[in-house]
Amino acid sequence: MHDHPLPILTVDVVLLSLRDGALQVGLTRRDKDPFQGEWALPGGYIHTDTDADTTATARRVARDKAGLQDVYCEQLATISGPERDPRGWSATVVHYALVRGAVPKDSPLKWRPAAAPGPLAFDHNGLIAATLERLRGKGAYSNLPAFFLPAAFTLSELRSTYEQVLGQPLNDAAFRRKIEESGFVTPLPGQLSKATARPAQLYELTDTSLKFSHRRI
Amino acid sequence: MHDHPLPILTVDVVLLSLRDGALQVGLTRRDKDPFQGEWALPGGYIHTDTDADTTATARRVARDKAGLQDVYCEQLATISGPERDPRGWSATVVHYALVRGAVPKDSPLKWRPAAAPGPLAFDHNGLIAATLERLRGKGAYSNLPAFFLPAAFTLSELRSTYEQVLGQPLNDAAFRRKIEESGFVTPLPGQLSKATARPAQLYELTDTSLKFSHRRI
DNA sequence: AAAATAGTGTCTGTGAGACAGTATCGC
DNA sequence: GCGATACTGTCTCACAGACACTATTTT
Known part of the structure; x- marks a missing residue:
């Protein structure tokens, strides 16, 4: 052979x-x-x-x-x-x-x-x-970093995860805008995290498969 | 084993x-x-x-x-x-x-x-x-398409190559701007192509290894 | 001159960064 | 109240697309 x-x-x-x-x-x-x-x-x-x-x-x-x-x-x-x-x-x-x-x-x-x-x-x-x-x-172009998080997470946790993966700090306001428009996540209605200060909205992945954004996160 | x-x-x-x-x-x-x-x-x-x-x-x-x-x-x-x-x-x-x-x-x-x-x-x-x-x-983010071209090429040929690889037409003015700023190519001084109409400036790859741009081409 | 291709200047819309300002919790 | 974290509104700058315009060749 x-x-x-x-x-x-x-x-x-x-x-x-x-x-x-x-x-x-x-x-x-x-x-x-x-x-x-x-x-x-x-x-x-x-x-x-x-x-x-x-x-x-x-x-x-x-x-x-x-x-x-x-x-x-x-x-x-x-x-x-x-x-x-x-x-x-x-x-x-x-x-x-x-x-x-x-x-x-x-x-x-x-x-x-x-x-x-x-x-x-x-x-x-x-x-x-x-x-x-x-x-x-x-x-930088996908929801890949979100796969490190549990099923429910806050946008602050998500941003921190992206920062760890990308190795650089991200602008908070711009991050929220881009994640919002990417459609990567869906808010969990009524559910709030029990953080140390003001409670934050909890989100889940809209789709648990790998998704790409045409814009840089 | x-x-x-x-x-x-x-x-x-x-x-x-x-x-x-x-x-x-x-x-x-x-x-x-x-x-x-x-x-x-x-x-x-x-x-x-x-x-x-x-x-x-x-x-x-x-x-x-x-x-x-x-x-x-x-x-x-x-x-x-x-x-x-x-x-x-x-x-x-x-x-x-x-x-x-x-x-x-x-x-x-x-x-x-x-x-x-x-x-x-x-x-x-x-x-x-x-x-x-x-x-x-x-x-879309690198000089990869240029590897299809011979050592010397015009910007029109380069754009056509990118269009073939990416499968979509590209704006000519924007393409020239982006390629210029990417540093992917270097003009060959004095050398002009012998095309059918106005001769075009010939370029070569600045570096024949794979290079990335932070912007989309 | 006309046709064809090469190349430039400028306007406009979109989106990212910056940052101040507002909201809601615990203490 | 104050501190802390969550979120929002707005300004500005950079850049991509569009497109009209100029330039230089062949026929």
Whole structure:
């Protein structure tokens, strides 16, 4: 059929969560060689008997290795080469997954700041950096950052989330205008948050799928 | 090492060229099963002894199967699943490659309109459609469309290229303003095109690598 | 001169940023 | 009342589209 050996093919998942006002990435400790004992992104092999595609593999990894059911998962890119894995020529289909709301207390992962996760196995530091860059690019024109929030949220929380994802402060009045006109969110009638000062209107995502805006948020 | 069989991993290339005022895609006829005799994207297996990564594989395919040396090549995505190849669970790392200038006369490929390439093997129609979508998205904010042009070009040719890629007409005055301010191109001093009417200033790309603009072109 | 393409100047509407001002809570 | 957070109204500047206008070539 073919006269070239197939490369090692894996799926790695950059699990991201918004916690303590900063993007955090979920890491696991490797229990086998190569890089045994070092921190790494959760990942695994494709189960050709059950996985519908590599995104299904990523979802399975998030569920089985991290206990996370409710994530927004998307493919980032495939990174490959002869040197990145000591076992030989390898390719990894990298996905990123945004955790909705707070991370469960019993999460088996270690959560580290995504901007400075510490030294990791393989080229995983680079994969996280590439994910953050993609997130910044896509987040400025879509409802992607809202996938970090629980079902109901205030516009102040939403703006703060966009600021964390985009890495820059946003003008409050302009943000409200643009979000209003984007149609990304719908107010929950009568529901107000119980904040420390004046209560704020609660909103939910109009559509929980990825939506784009023709304007920059 | 692992108890799951490795999927079939290939690299497919969506070769694109601007010809006769429309985007054309380069196709090859399959000489073996599956889909023997049908039209398909050029592709192949990774040569783990020589290829530095999957983009190197794509460049090698463009060179050996299409005779194209001077292409801009970039990864699109990895498409995978149990059904897309009758031989079993497979993944293909799709790249797209933009051919600079005219296609050589002796190109062994058949060139078909990218918007309507006819029925193709595997899921290759979908891969072409996804490439066109990516091209539209990326082309509106970058110098990507200019990679279809030869080294020297006029602003009218550049605008026409952007219009082909974006699929919509562009305002001439606004286009000149935006291109001017983007810094994407540099005038070639004294050189003028020998067009049918008034000669036009010739330009070249300031930087032949992919550059982004903060404004929409 | 007419046709054709290249290139410029100017008006206008839209939208983003800035920021002051108002509203509603806890204390 | 005061502080804090939520929200709104308005001004201004930047920029995109429209389009008329000028410029330079071939025929």
